Amino acid sequence: xxxxxxxxxxxxxxxxxxxxxxxxxxxxxxxxxxxxxxxxxxxxxxxxxxxxxxxxxxxxxxxxxxxxxxxxxxxxxxxxxxxxxxxxxxxxxxxxxxxxxxxxxxxxxxxxxxxxxxxxxxxxxxxxxxxxxxxxxxxxxxxxxxxxxxxxxxxxxxxxxxxxxxxxxxxxxxxxxxxxxxxxxxxxxxxxxxxxxxxxxxxxxxxxxxxxxxxxxxxxxxxxxxxxxxxxxxxxxxxxxxxxxxxxxxxxxxxxxxxxxxxxxxxxxxxxxxxxxxxxxxx
Amino acid sequence: xxxxxxxxxxxxxxxxxxxxxxxxxxxxxxxxxxxxxxxxxxxxxxxxxxxxxxxxxxxxxxxxxxxxxxxxxxxxxxxxxxxxxxxxxxxxxxxxxxxxxxxxxxxxxxxxxxxxxxxxxxxxxxxxxxxxxxxxxxxxxxxxxxxxxxxxxxxxxxxxxxxxxxxxxxxxxxxxxxxxxxxxxxxxxxxxxxxxxxxxxxxxxxxxxxxxxxxxxxxxxxxxxxxxxxxxxxxxxxxxxxxxxxxxxxxxxxxxxxxxxxxxxxxxxxxxxxxxxxxxxxxxxxxxxxxxxxxxxxxxxxxxxxxxxxxxxxxxxxxxxxxxxxxxxxxxxxxxxxxxxxxxxxxxxxxxxxxxxxxxxxxxxxxxxxxxxxxxxxxxxxxxxxxxxx
Numbered sequence: 001x002x003x004x005x006x007x008x009x010x011x012x013x014x015x016x017x018x019x020x021x022x023x024x025x026x027x028x029x030x031x032x033x034x035x036x037x038x039x040x041x042x043x044x045x046x047x048x049x050x051x052x053x054x055x056x057x058x059x060x061x062x063x064x065x066x067x068x069x070x071x072x073x074x075x076x077x078x079x080x081x082x083x084x085x086x087x088x089x090x091x092x093x094x095x096x097x098x099x100x101x102x103x104x105x106x107x108x109x110x111x112x113x114x115x116x117x118x119x120x121x122x123x124x125x126x127x128x129x130x131x132x133x134x135x136x137x138x139x140x141x142x143x144x145x146x147x148x149x150x151x152x153x154x155x156x157x158x159x160x161x162x163x164x165x166x167x168x169x170x171x172x173x174x175x176x177x178x179x180x181x182x183x184x185x186x187x188x189x190x191x192x193x194x195x196x197x198x199x200x201x202x203x204x205x206x207x208x209x210x211x212x213x214x215x216x217x218x219x220x221x222x223x224x225x226x227x228x229x230x231x232x233x234x235x236x237x238x239x240x241x242x243x244x245x246x247x248x249x250x251x252x253x254x255x256x257x258x259x260x261x262x263x264x265x266x267x268x269x270x271x272x273x274x275x276x277x278x279x280x281x282x283x
Numbered sequence: 284x285x286x287x288x289x290x291x292x293x294x295x296x297x298x299x300x301x302x303x304x305x306x307x308x309x310x311x312x313x314x315x316x317x318x319x320x321x322x323x324x325x326x327x328x329x330x331x332x333x334x335x336x337x338x339x340x341x342x343x344x345x346x347x348x349x350x351x352x353x354x355x356x357x358x359x360x361x362x363x364x365x366x367x368x369x370x371x372x373x374x375x376x377x378x379x380x381x382x383x384x385x386x387x388x389x390x391x392x393x394x395x396x397x398x399x400x401x402x403x404x405x406x407x408x409x410x411x412x413x414x415x416x417x418x419x420x421x422x423x424x425x426x427x428x429x430x431x432x433x434x435x436x437x438x439x440x441x442x443x444x445x446x447x448x449x450x451x452x453x454x455x456x457x458x459x460x461x462x463x464x465x466x467x468x469x470x471x472x473x474x475x476x477x478x479x480x481x482x483x484x485x486x487x488x489x490x491x492x493x494x495x496x497x498x499x500x501x502x503x504x505x506x507x508x509x510x511x512x513x514x515x516x517x518x519x520x521x522x523x524x525x526x527x528x529x530x531x532x533x534x535x536x537x538x539x540x541x542x543x544x545x546x547x548x549x550x551x552x553x554x555x556x557x558x559x560x561x562x563x564x565x566x567x568x569x570x571x572x573x574x575x576x577x578x579x580x581x582x583x584x585x586x587x588x589x590x591x592x593x594x595x596x597x598x599x600x601x602x603x604x605x606x607x608x609x610x611x612x613x614x615x616x617x618x619x620x621x622x623x624x625x626x627x628x629x630x631x632x633x634x635x636x637x638x639x640x641x642x643x644x645x646x647x648x649x650x651x652x653x654x655x656x657x658x659x660x661x662x663x664x665x666x667x668x669x670x671x672x673x
Contacts, residue, residue, distance in 0.1 A: 162367065162371055163371045165358070165365075166365065166367065167373075167384070167388075168338065168357070169336050169361075169436075170384050170388060170436050171359045171385045172384075172388045173357070173359050173388075176388055180384075180387075180388075181373060184373075185373075185375060187375075
């Protein structure tokens with residue numbers, strides 16, 4: 001609801017600006033460091049600029065790490081979104097017995113730190129010959145499912161199934177209803193759920209470290225490695241900026257999808273008497 | 284491609300429900316005709332429509348289109364299309380693609396489907412809005428698109444589920460006009476579900492009245508109003524006057540005396556309720572020779588261009604409608620003329636035994652042994668009967 005008074009609007013605007021600064025300010029030194037060739041104390045800004053941080057990061061294997069993170073994020077989203085959507089559908093549309101208990105169980109992974117359950121699972125995955133990246137994604141899926149389930153459950157709560165009945169009577173079989181009606185209509189929450197699941201995979205450190213056993217090197221591992229050393233500020237900043245790019249891009253896509261349809265400037269008037277249109281042959 | 288719809292013995296009782304939502308519905312909608320399923324909210328009309336469409340499975344009964352049972356077919360293969368109270372347009376598609384949806388599902392190319400769809404969109408006078416999104420349409424426009432989408436499916440039977448009840452009266456009238464013109468052009472077979480008598484009488488060739496899951500009467504408009512099969516039908520169609528009494532020969536004996544009634548073959552003598560629709564009753568001077576009943580005006584209720592009078596008579600309250608401009612005040616003594624052609628003796632139904640008791644009391648002056656027994660039984664059920672009527 002928009003504030004009605006001028007003072008209220010001014011307060012709202014200043015609140016929004018403060019919130020914006022809260023998000024943007026921490027990124028400023030990061031961007032400066034990423035673009036700095038030389039930045040010595042007590043200079044307020046870097047004394048010279050250059051892409052050395054990015055170049056060094058690439059030489060240090062940031063490219064493959066970036067690719068591994070991307071694959072891990074996509075795998076996690078690819079596993080957690082369908083599972084979450086199906087769980088949400090079951091809970092929202094046709095609740096099973098003890099739905100509340102199931103809901104609590106689905107939420108449980110959020111309360112349990114991943115490293116508590118991951119110890120030992122690495123051995124199981126190793127013995128089962130599960131590829132490390134896929135194994136990590138399998139474990140991260142458990143962490144991601146609560147997010148995808150609850151996003152999709154909210155979506156299903158507002159989803160009118162009558163529109164599917166309408167599609168059925170218009171000739172759509174269940175598969176067509178899924179592809180041409182349900183998925184397009186749920187595209188926004190699906191993409192939001194995918195973004196959350198992607199972020200779980202993209203930003204994971206512990207599970208990757210334990211299950212990957214050093215074979216799988218992702219961006220967070222690179223960032224942690226750079227941060228543990230000294231004199232790597234530019235490389236660390238470049239890695240961090242690179243790590244920001246995909247989530248921001250996805251956020252932008254989800255934001256664009258979530259934009260409401262624009263209303264026309266003026267409603268068109270509708271004549272009342274239909275003209276003869278030569279449709280008599282329809283029988 | 285229109286076809287005749289036959290529904291036989293259709294029944295559905297939902298789990299946990301004490302009564303069947305629809306109990307043994309038998310209905311025929313001839314090819315190219317329009318039948319209205321008219322009933323109050325919760326009477327089972329929409330359930331019947333969903334069973335016919337295949338969206339729910341009946342407990343028993345059959346649905347045949349063109350003589351072929353479609354009971355085992357899923358909704359998408361029954362050759363029907365449904366237009367609901369809410370337009371239920373696909374928000375992610377343009378208006379044109381909404382109308383083209385059925386053709387696309389049937390395997391038509393995008394171009395062919397859109398080409399056919401645009402003709403139906405023109406039919407509902409919305410060709411100019413083809414590229415708009417449903418969210419940008421007004422309620423009336425959206426419902427027109429929904430109708431075009433249903434027609435574009437070229438269904439054997441078009442199911443209309445209270446399609447215009449969410450529209451304002453002016454738009455509803457426009458939509459009625461549109462449906463009539465569409466019927467003249469395409470001659471679709473239509474099963475219309477509505478609780479609006481005006482809509483049913485305007486659009487349908489015949490009307491099937493459904494109350495509490497039971498089909499009470501299926502007939503043309505004239506027959507329904509001229510010869511209601513039961514008091515429930517009479518009441519549902521808005522009839523207010525019920526005079527309990529006894530049918531004796533060609534007359535109805537009640538507290539009003541013996542009123543001659545039109546002869547009706549096969550109607551036995553005995554307890555019967557005389558009905559006269561309020562709009563048929565003439566209000567005359569108390570000493571007018573046309574006055575069949577004299578009473579005192581107890582209440583005057585304006586009803587748009589007409590006024591409803593409640594007149595207290597020996598037989599209880601009777602209602603009469605007056606045209607605008609005739610002022611009659613509360614307390615006035617008036618005569619009521621009950622035209623012979625409007626006097627209908629309607630059979631009593633099981634739930635109306637109180638009338639029979641009252642009639643017996645009127646005739647005999649004191650309760651007989653039979654009426655005392657009946658009255659005792661009625662007192663027990665009086666509370667529930669009143670609740671049901673309210």
